[in-house]
Amino acid sequence: MNQVEQFKLTYNLRFVLSRWFYICVGIIFIIGVDYLNLTKTDLHFWRGDDLLILFFSSAILNFIFLFLVQYVEFKTDVFFGRLLAWGQILADFLLVSIIISFVSSSVAVAPVLLLLPIIETAILLGVFETLFVSIFSSFALIFILTNFLTQMDLSILGQFSPFALVYLFFALVFNYHFESINNLNFFTKKQIKKDVSTTKTEQLEWVRKYGTKMEENNRRLYAKELELRIAKEELESLDKAKSKFISVTAHQMRTPLSGIKWTFNMMLSGQLGEINEEQAKFLKQGEVGVGQLITILNSLLEIDKIESKKLAEFKLDEVNIVNLIEDVIKEFDNQIESKKILLEFNKPTINLPTIQADPGKIRVVLENLIDNAIKYTPIGGRVEVVVNDDKLNSANQMIEVFVRDSGIGIPYIEQKKVFGKFFRASNAVGTEPDGSGVGLFITKDIIENHKGSLWFESKAGQGTTFHFTLPIRQA
Amino acid sequence: MATHKILIVEDDEFLRSLTAKRLEKEGYELAIAADGESAVSVAQDEKPSLILLDLLLPIMNGFDALEKMRQIESLKSVPVVVFSNLGQKEDIERAKGLGANDFLIKANFTLDDVIEKVKSYLPL
Numbered sequence: 386m387n388q389v390e391q392f393k394l395t396y397n398l399r400f401v402l403s404r405w406f407y408i409c410v411g412i413i414f415i416i417g418v419d420y421l422n423l424t425k426t427d428l429h430f431w432r433g434d435d436l437l438i439l440f441f442s443s444a445i446l447n448f449i450f451l452f453l454v455q456y457v458e459f460k461t462d463v464f465f466g467r468l469l470a471w472g473q474i475l476a477d478f479l480l481v482s483i484i485i486s487f488v489s490s491s492v493a494v495a496p497v498l499l500l501l502p503i504i505e506t507a508i509l510l511g512v513f514e515t516l517f518v519s520i521f522s523s524f525a526l527i528f529i530l531t532n533f534l535t536q537m538d539l540s541i542l543g544q545f546s547p548f549a550l551v552y553l554f555f556a557l558v559f560n561y562h563f564e565s566i567n568n569l570n571f572f573t574k575k576q577i578k579k580d581v582s583t584t585k586t587e588q589l590e591w592v593r594k595y596g597t598k599m600e601e602n603n604r605r606l607y608a609k610e611l612e613l614r615i616a617k618e619e620l621e622s623l624d625k626a627k628s629k630f631i632s633v634t635a636h637q638m639r640t641p642l643s644g645i646k647w648t649f650n651m652m653l654s655g656q657l658g659e660i661n662e663e664q665a666k667f668l669k670q671g672e673v674g675v676g677q678l679i680t681i682l683n684s685l686l687e688i689d690k691i692e693s694k695k696l697a698e699f700k701l702d703e704v705n706i707v708n709l710i711e712d713v714i715k716e717f718d719n720q721i722e723s724k725k726i727l728l729e730f731n732k733p734t735i736n737l738p739t740i741q742a743d744p745g746k747i748r749v750v751l752e753n754l755i756d757n758a759i760k761y762t763p764i765g766g767r768v769e770v771v772v773n774d775d776k777l778n779s780a781n782q783m784i785e786v787f788v789r790d791s792g793i794g795i796p797y798i799e800q801k802k803v804f805g806k807f808f809r810a811s812n813a814v815g816t817e818p819d820g821s822g823v824g825l826f827i828t829k830d831i832i833e834n835h836k837g838s839l840w841f842e843s844k845a846g847q848g849t850t851f852h853f854t855l856p857i858r859q860a
Numbered sequence: 861m862a863t864h865k866i867l868i869v870e871d872d873e874f875l876r877s878l879t880a881k882r883l884e885k886e887g888y889e890l891a892i893a894a895d896g897e898s899a900v901s902v903a904q905d906e907k908p909s910l911i912l913l914d915l916l917l918p919i920m921n922g923f924d925a926l927e928k929m930r931q932i933e934s935l936k937s938v939p940v941v942v943f944s945n946l947g948q949k950e951d952i953e954r955a956k957g958l959g960a961n962d963f964l965i966k967a968n969f970t971l972d973d974v975i976e977k978v979k980s981y982l983p984l
Contacts, residue, residue: 639945643966644874679967
């Protein structure tokens with residue numbers, strides 16, 4: 386039910402309620418006029434019984450209307466609302482006609498009463514209905530005043546015919562004013578026309594139209610999703626094939642390369658017979674070349690491994706960082722022992738909350754950092770892993786972990802390049818030939834994917850400290 | 861000095877001949893196997909003091925051969941040094957889990973390193 390219908394319904398109710406008032410006024414009016422007539426002409430039509438019948442029939446009708454208003458509001462039935470309006474107009478018309486028919490001959494103001502149903506029509510219905518009612522009222526007035534066409538008195542007709550014009554005039558004026566209500570209807574209709582139509586068929590059509598459209602879109606979406614899924618699977622299988630190709634090729638190549646490396650090595654060390662200086666020089670170059678090839682292959686394998694790990698999605702879990710570090714440190718038992726390195730783990734005395742992270746990925750980070758620290762720390766050196774809870778009480782709750790070594794350090798001029806792919810410090814190559822330089826690259830990637838940060842301090846010859854922070858919650 | 865016998869399990873002829881040459885030079889006695897299955901039987905027959913085991917082998921791979929050897933009473937305590945071009949963390953862990961004493965990646969080491977490793981397992 387739109388605003389206008391709601392408004393009309395409200396007026397329906399008001400007309401019902403106001404009727405109580407003018408029933409009473411009408412009856413008092415009749416009694417008064419009748420009393421005046423009585424004294425003059427000794428003629429009275431009205432007895433108390435008639436008035437009671439009039440009063441009670443009007444009252445019953447009013448109760449019925451009251452019920453109907455509730456019904457229309459409850460059912461939001463526009464058609465019934467109109468029927469109710471017509472009923473009310475008719476009832477008032479009759480009521481007013483009855484009053485006029487008995488008093489009008491002596492009271493000229495009586496025809497004015499017929500304006501009431503006209504106003505009512507203007508409010509409750511449209512312009513045509515109002516015009517209809519006003520013309521009808523004009524005829525009814527003549528009808529009543531001529532005593533149902535039995536007393537064709539020209540003077541009476543002349544006296545009251547202007548009322549016909551007045552009715553028409555009022556019908557137009559009222560309608561002009563109440564038309565604004567229908568404009569409101571028009572306005573709201575226009576506003577929502579694009580989305581909602583008023584009539585049931587239009588609504589149905591609208592629903593059907595959009596229903597088909599949505600169905601079509603759904604189908605398209607589904608097709609797209611399927612397409613994407615297939616593409617993803619294809620990509621994944623391609624990626625797997627690539628990985629397999631790299632891994633197989635690299636391993637195949639490492640076998641003969643190992644042989645060549647060993648041959649150069651044995652020849653150089655004179656195990657396959659004496660060699661002269663020139664031969665040694667070229668053999669040395671050959672050995673370096675093979676070494677480079679092997680390094681390239683190693684990098685290829687490592688990167689492929691990392692890239693395939695990168696493809697794997699992050700699986701967040703609740704991680705107890707202290708337990709995880711203790712776990713990872715155990716993996717390095719052999720390395721520490723063989724290099725006689727002192728590996729210390731300092732954890733806070735309080736129990737730390739678990740952090741939301743991918744345990745597998747964080748393990749890789751810890752392994753990389755600790756592995757680097759051990760690799761680049763000389764025999765008998767010291768490596769320290771510390772969990773710092775200072776930033777636990779800040780606005781962005783996070784845990785800081787750092788790994789400090791007493792190793793060779795990173796030369797100052799190379800410090801900017803540390804997190805690049807394939808970076809290897811100039812002083813690292815001699816110490817630890819078996820490195821590809823992708824460890825820190827992937828470490829930084831993992832930390833940043835966890836919305837944490839990774840940084841370091843280092844002095845060549847004194848050691849390096851790598852720090853990382855991880856937020857407690859990922860959201 | 862008691863001569864130790866070393867079993868070389870290696871399918872690549874080039875690498876095998878180089879390794880054999882180098883070990884011979886050090887004065888070790890040698891036994892040779894070119895696949896996993898014969899590695900197990902040769903090991904049982906020859907009773908080597910140490911086994912140099914490749915992992916990618918025909919017929920039966922090195923992991924399975926290692927597992928078999930460790931189930932045989934006489935081979936339970938023989939040191940096994942895996943000498944392979946597999947070298948991913950998982951491979952190393954798997955081999956150690958099956959009872960390998962050491963793991964060397966061929967491309968990253970030289971035969972001198974192998975000799976050093978062998979010596980560390982065999983008392984003079």
